[in-house]
Amino acid sequence: MAASLDHLAQLLQATLDARHHRKAETALKEEAKKPKYSLSLLNIVATDAQPSNIRLAAALAFKNFIRHNYVDEEGNYKLPLDEVATIKQELVGLMISSPSTIQTQLGEAISIIADSDFWERWDTLTQDLVSRLSTTDPKVTNGVLEVAHSIFARWRPLFSSNALNIEVNHVVNTFGDSFIQMLGVADQQIEANRTNEKALKGWLETMSLLTRIFFDLSCQDLPPIIETNLQPITVVLHKYLSYANPLFDDEEDEATPIEVLKSDICDALHLYVTKYDDDFGGYVQEFTSNVWNVLSSVGPQKRYDVLVSKALNFLTAVASVHGHAQIFNNEEILGTIVEKVILPNVTLRESDIELFEDEPIEFIRRDLEGSDTDSRRKAATDFLRKLLDDFESLVTQVVSKYINHYLETGKTDWKAKDTAVYLFLAIAAKGAVTAAQGVKTVNSFVNVIDFFQQHIAADLVATGGEPIPKVDAIKFLYNFRSQLSKEQWGGAIYPLIQNLASPNYVVYTYAATTLERVLFLTDDQGQHILSRADIQLYAKDLLQHLFALVEKDTSAAKLQENEFLMRCIMRVLIVIKDGVLECGIDNILDHLINITNVIKENPSNPRFYYFHFEAIGAIVRYCSNVPQVNLLSRLWAPFTYILNEDVTEFVPYVFQIFTQLLDLNKSGSIPGDFKALIDAVLAPGPWETRGNIPPLAKFIAAIIPKATEEIVKENKLEPILSIFQSLLNGKKTDQNAFDILESVICSFPASVLESYFGTILTLIFTKLQQSPSDSYKTRVASFYHLVSARSGQAGLGADYFIKHAETIQSGVFTPFYLQVIIPTTREFARPSDRKLAVISYSKTLVDSKAFAERYMKGWGFTCNALLELLKNPPKVSAGAGDEILNEADVDDIGFGIGFTPLSTCKRPPRDEFPEITDVQQWVRDFLKASDQAHNGLVTKYASERLTDEAKAVLAPYLT
Numbered sequence: 031m032a033a034s035l036d037h038l039a040q041l042l043q044a045t046l047d048a049r050h051h052r053k054a055e056t057a058l059k060e061e062a063k064k065p066k067y068s069l070s071l072l073n074i075v076a077t078d079a080q081p082s083n084i085r086l087a088a089a090l091a092f093k094n095f096i097r098h099n100y101v102d103e104e105g106n107y108k109l110p111l112d113e114v115a116t117i118k119q120e121l122v123g124l125m126i127s128s129p130s131t132i133q134t135q136l137g138e139a140i141s142i143i144a145d146s147d148f149w150e151r152w153d154t155l156t157q158d159l160v161s162r163l164s165t166t167d168p169k170v171t172n173g174v175l176e177v178a179h180s181i182f183a184r185w186r187p188l189f190s191s192n193a194l195n196i197e198v199n200h201v202v203n204t205f206g207d208s209f210i211q212m213l214g215v216a217d218q219q220i221e222a223n224r225t226n227e228k229a230l231k232g233w234l235e236t237m238s239l240l241t242r243i244f245f246d247l248s249c250q251d252l253p254p255i256i257e258t259n260l261q262p263i264t265v266v267l268h269k270y271l272s273y274a275n276p277l278f279d280d281e282e283d284e285a286t287p288i289e290v291l292k293s294d295i296c297d298a299l300h301l302y303v304t305k306y307d308d309d310f311g312g313y314v315q316e317f318t319s320n321v322w323n324v325l326s327s328v329g330p331q332k333r334y335d336v337l338v339s340k341a342l343n344f345l346t347a348v349a350s351v352h353g354h355a356q357i358f359n360n361e362e363i364l365g366t367i368v369e370k371v372i373l374p375n376v377t378l379r380e381s382d383i384e385l386f387e388d389e390p391i392e393f394i395r396r397d398l399e400g401s402d403t404d405s406r407r408k409a410a411t412d413f414l415r416k417l418l419d420d421f422e423s424l425v426t427q428v429v430s431k432y433i434n435h436y437l438e439t440g441k442t443d444w445k446a447k448d449t450a451v452y453l454f455l456a457i458a459a460k461g462a463v464t465a466a467q468g469v470k471t472v473n474s475f476v477n478v479i480d481f482f483q484q485h486i487a488a489d490l491v492a493t494g495g496e497p498i499p500k501v502d503a504i505k506f507l508y509n510f511r512s513q514l515s516k517e518q519w520g521g522a523i524y525p526l527i528q529n530l531a532s533p534n535y536v537v538y539t540y541a542a543t544t545l546e547r548v549l550f551l552t553d554d555q556g557q558h559i560l561s562r563a564d565i566q567l568y569a570k571d572l573l574q575h576l577f578a579l580v581e582k583d584t585s586a587a588k589l590q591e592n593e594f595l596m597r598c599i600m601r602v603l604i605v606i607k608d609g610v611l612e613c614g615i616d617n618i619l620d621h622l623i624n625i626t627n628v629i630k631e632n633p634s635n636p637r638f639y640y641f642h643f644e645a646i647g648a649i650v651r652y653c654s655n656v657p658q659v660n661l662l663s664r665l666w667a668p669f670t671y672i673l674n675e676d677v678t679e680f681v682p683y684v685f686q687i688f689t690q691l692l693d694l695n696k697s698g699s700i701p702g703d704f705k706a707l708i709d710a711v712l713a714p715g716p717w718e719t720r721g722n723i724p725p726l727a728k729f730i731a732a733i734i735p736k737a738t739e740e741i742v743k744e745n746k747l748e749p750i751l752s753i754f755q756s757l758l759n760g761k762k763t764d765q766n767a768f769d770i771l772e773s774v775i776c777s778f779p780a781s782v783l784e785s786y787f788g789t790i791l792t793l794i795f796t797k798l799q800q801s802p803s804d805s806y807k808t809r810v811a812s813f814y815h816l817v818s819a820r821s822g823q824a825g826l827g828a829d830y831f832i833k834h835a836e837t838i839q840s841g842v843f844t845p846f847y848l849q850v851i852i853p854t855t856r857e858f859a860r861p862s863d864r865k866l867a868v869i870s871y872s873k874t875l876v877d878s879k880a881f882a883e884r885y886m887k888g889w890g891f892t893c894n895a896l897l898e899l900l901k902n903p904p905k906v907s908a909g910a911g912d913e914i915l916n917e918a919d920v921d922d923i924g925f926g927i928g929f930t931p932l933s934t935c936k937r938p939p940r941d942e943f944p945e946i947t948d949v950q951q952w953v954r955d956f957l958k959a960s961d962q963a964h965n966g967l968v969t970k971y972a973s974e975r976l977t978d979e980a981k982a983v984l985a986p987y988l989t
Contacts, residue, residue, distance in 0.1 A: 038070055039080060042087040048632055052675065058091065068095055068109065069116060075132060076124055082131075089128075089135035096139045098720075101146045103761040117143070118152060126162065126173030133173060137180035144181045149200050155181070156204040163208060165215045168232030175212075175239035178205065182246035190250055198250050206255035209247070213240055213266055227277045234287035237270060241294040245301055252306055264313050267295050271320045282331050289337045292324060296340035300347045307351055314354050321345060325371050330379045335406055338375060342409035345371075349416040358417055364428045367417075373432065375410040376452045378445055378498070386498065390535040391591055398505070398543065398594075411456045418457055418473065426475040429457050437485060444496045447485075451502045454481060455509055467551065468511045478513050482506060491525050497534040504529060504537070508544040511551055516559055519548060523560065527568055530575055538579060542598040549601045562606050569606050570613040573599060577621040586632045589625065593637035600641045603648040604934065610649060611656060619664050622646055626668045626680075633679040640930055643683035647934030650687055654694035662691055662702045670703075673710065678719060685711075685725035686935040692732040693937060700736045708737060712749045717756070721929040727757065727766035728937060731773035738777050750774065751786055758793055768809040775816055776942060780825030787834045795838065798850065804857075811854040812863050815870035816942065821877040828870075828878040847888060852895050862939035864904035865949055871896035872953050876960040876968060890975040896953070897983045903950045906941050957987045 038061060044054035061067055074080055074088035096117075099108050107114055121143075125136035148155060159178050164170040182201065188194055216236045223229040244263065247253055256263065270291055278286040285293070299317055302310040321341045328334040348354045358364060385393045396405050418425045433453045440447025458476045459469040472478055489503040507514070507522060514522065526548075529541035551559045565572075576599045583589060590596075603610055603618075610618060625642060633639055646665070653659050669688065672680045688704070695701045711730060716722050730750060734741065741747050750770065757767035771790065775783070794810055802810075814831060821827025835843045858864045871892050874881050881889045946952045961968040972984055 035070055035073055035077075039074055039084050039088075042074070042084050042091060043081075045087060045091075046083060052677075056676065062095055062099070065110075066113060068092060068099075068113060071095065072117070072120060072124060075128065075136070082129065085128075086131055086135065089132045089139075093135050093139040093142070096142050100143060105146050118147075118155075122155070122158060122162070122174075122177055125177055126170060128173075133176055137176050140177055141180040141184060145184065148181055149197050153200070156201055160205060160208045163212060165212075165219075168219070168229065168236050171212070172232065172235050172239060175236065175243065179239055179242050179246060182243060185246060186249045188250075194250060198247070198253070202247060202253040202255060206247070206253060209240065209243060210255065210259055212236070213263065216240060217266055217269075224275065225277070230275065230277065231287050234291055238287065238291045238294045241267075241291065241298055245294075245298045248298075248301060248306070252309060257309065260309065264317075267298070268316070268320060271295055271317075271324060281333050283333060285333045285336055289333055293337045293340040296321065296337070296344045300340070300344045303344065303347045303351060303354070307353075311353070314348060314351075315357070318345065318348055318354075318357060322371075330374065330381075332381050338406050339409040342371070342375070342406075342413045346409075346413045346416045349413065349420070352420075355417075355420050359421055359424070361424060361428060364417070364421070364425060368414075368428055368432055372410050372414055372429075372453075372456075373449070375406040376456065377449050383498075386536060390539070394536060394539050394543075394594065398508070398540070407452070414456045415459070418460065422460075422473060423475060426457055426473060429453055430476075444499050448498055448502055451486065451506065455506070459509065463509060468509050468513075468547065470512055472510075472513060478510050479518070482510070490522070490529070497532070497537050500529065500532070500534075500537050501540050504540040504544050508540065508547060511544070511548050519559060520564070523548070523564070524568075527572060530572070530579075539592060539594050542576065542579075543594040546594070546598040546601040549605050558605065560605075562609055565602065566606055566609050566612070569602055569609060573602055573613055573618060576602075577618075580625065581621070584628060586628050587634055590629045590633070590635040590638040590642075593635055593641055596638050596641040596645065600645040600648060603645050607648075607652040608656070610653060611659075615649065615653060615659055619649065619659075619661075622649075623664065623668050626672075630668070630672055630675075630677050630680060633677065636679070639679065639683075640932075643680070643687065644932050644934050647687055647690060647932045650690050650694070651934045654691060655696065665691075666703060673707075676715075678721075681716070681719070682721045682725045682929055683932060685722070685729045686932045689725065689729045689732045689937070690935040692729070692736065695736075698736065700733065700740070704733060705737065705740065708733065708740070708746065712746065712753070717753070723757065723763055723766055724929045724931070727753075727763075727769045731769045734770075734773040735777045742778070742782060747774070747778070747782070747786070751790070754790075755793055758797060764797070764806050765809060768813060771813060772816055772940060775813070775820070775826070776940075780830060783826075787830075788837055791831075791834050792838055795835075795842070795846070798846075804854075807850060807854045808858070808863070811851050811858070812866065814851050815855070815863075815866045818870035819866055819873055819942065821873050828874045829880050832878075832880045844885070844888070847885075848891070852891060855895060856898065860939050861904040861906045862941050864899055865906050865946070866942065868896060868899050868904065868949050868953060869943055869946065871899070872956055875971075876957070876964075882967075882971065886975055889971055890980075893972065893976060893984065894980055897980060900950060900953065905949075906939075906944075954987050958989075961988055 041054050041057050041061065044050040045058065047054075071088045071092040075085050075092065077085070080088075100114075102108055109117075121136060121140055125133050125140065128136060144152065144155070156178075159174050162170065162174045164174075185194065185198060216233050219233040220230065220237065223233060244256070248256060273288060273291070275288060278288055299321070303314055303317075307314075321344050325338060325341050325345075328338060349358060358367065382393070385396075397407070414425070414429070433450050436446045436450035436453070440450055454476070458473050458478055458481075460471040460473055463469050469478075486503045486506050489499040490507075492500065504526065507526065511519075523545075526541055526545055530538050530545075532538045532541070549558070549560055549565065553559060576595055580592065580595050580599070581589060606613070622642070622645060626646075629639060629642070650661055654661060665687070669684045671677075672684050688707070692701070692704065707729075710716070711726055711733075716726055730753070734750070741750065751774070754767050754770045754774070757763040757770070760767075794813070797806065798810065817826045817831045818828040821829075832843050835846065855867045858867060874892050875889065875896070881892060957968055969988055972981055972988070976984065
């Protein structure tokens, strides 16, 4: 055991080395298949003799292992029960005794386990935590409270339900009394250790954790024990909002335990003023005064940033409750608010300027995206805008005085002008500032265009001088991009592009991101404000310049640092479409492939490489069939390297682009070297990573029609159907299963499918009996119609389906058709599905012997269902083309767990009958011709099996 632990520790250490991490991670995957791997990791975490970085790596590996291997989609344990029991027995104690960095990872692991097991399969946990609380040792108590908070915090975003209420009540009943007692203990210990810095820090952290748990316990409903003790709890909250201690006075940058505690109190107050105003309303005035005093007493140091933000969020919540908002409805009070709270928190500080100069990408993310939710500027802006909602005229009047003052001062002081511009941005925008459109609604008391022309336009075109005024000018365009007309943008676009040549990182990045958002912008009719024609003239130089900026530093980390530049490259390529041929496509591909080759060694910025693959996808989408550009041969080497080396982050993107290349290839055979990939995608390995499943399924679906002969000849249909079966059994993968199945049905003749079809139906019917989702029923109905519509030469049809269904169980087709197919088809939303159903129903009426002779009522039901669909005949657009491409709103949290689709590689819905363009006319011609060919049989069935009303609706289709 010791030897294997040493080996495991060595592998964990190797994962920390950029040169060896990928091989080490592959080796760890093999270790993870061995028995008791999770316990071996916990052993390493618990070994004090191991270096702290290896213990931390073991904790992280344990958390990730638990996330993927603890339970299956149904909640059943994937680990042996004795291993589960040991984990639960050891984990809490180990977390409590571990250093804080390790505590965080183990706490998250406990939270993952709690997701499936708490509280019913782990009903001893809360009592176990209570029993471990210490009234004398803050380290032990804080470990317990960290575990408790990591479990209870899961409730915060959840919608109320009976099961959730039972869980919360279980916790409150077990934990509530101890929670109230510990508030008193922590308060006493803070007093007793006023001059003992180490102990005081520990007990202040205890009070912070208790405040977070106060939020957790109250996030769904107000528990009786808190309602009963609300008054004494508010006394404690008041006390610590005003608490000060000179022991922490010297800190400049890091928030001390006092600021952290006050921030947590403001979070809790925010919840209570928003959710429990009936119970809490009487305390609001005093707490508002308290929080105001906090804001008035803190300085500009970074240690107060989160506290200021949380305090302002509380005031914003107060201003959101109509009864409390009137506190602010007074010119003098608003003037004080602007002067004492808004101005100090929107004015640039030295630390902001240092960030601008030393960490420009971080400055951009905080300022441009609002990605730093605890920024003072954002919180102050949100508060001001909330006041603006209720008192638009008064707030505008008060703030405008300050704007004018700072504009005047700004003639000689650029920092003052920055404040003026920021204040204007804050009051000019109404409602949410959206990522797609910027500011949609403007304060009726200001004129955005006039302000730009008078005070800002000169900074956009100025050369030299301070960079921040130029950033403000570009940001103004970025925010108010929807307010400028196409003509106004015609004048602004060239100066904006010129700013890409700035030597300043922030200036050229703002210029790139503003250009990208303007190219994305559409009018109310969905047309781009700036079209391909508006940008084509600049496109070649623009792309070359953007690539030069991206590739300025060739180390993997620096090259992929700036996702805003890559997003702009992507957008230009999407807008100019095949205009990229005029920009030197080979050169552009050289850049993209070079970037791929650099970042594949160490992917570190998910946003960057997402936009990077969208850029490649755009070229594939619009240039695949240009003979002089052999995209497959250019992309093959870098992409197969990614697959062979299993660069996990990139594999899903590679398969999406390969699928697009296959879909756009018009030949009926497998192009290039794709045949070599068939065996690779049929192996189990790639399917073990969840994010690979959707693109792998689509890739198989795309390659099947081009490789039918090889698949039959080399007996590969069975492995393909095994993958279908495996995906069908998963809750989250059944849609991917149907992607493969539909391709199989459309690609192989009935004679090849014959021996498999009964098993396919058995699998589908079995899942139908297990409370299936609506999306599952939709895919089943669509699959039925696909088979039913492929009668005639394809050899399938309704009778083929019925024959195999009835072999499984006699009489099974009738309830299936009446309870699943007809009602589900009625709910079809996609035109392609509705078109398929029209064709299927029409062919059933004509071609099905079973419906003609056995299911006579069913014939009538089918005809009625067809006529219902024809009331609003489906029109299917012709595939990918000029539609607006909306890329994903990329959230880093989802990477590695989920799957991020590329919008440039989006597959249009299948249209198996593209030759049928006018569905209504096709039904008319088909039914009429069939009726004549069968000597009036359709007319005869209609007269016997339909109501008079239905006959009248059908008549035009037969005469």
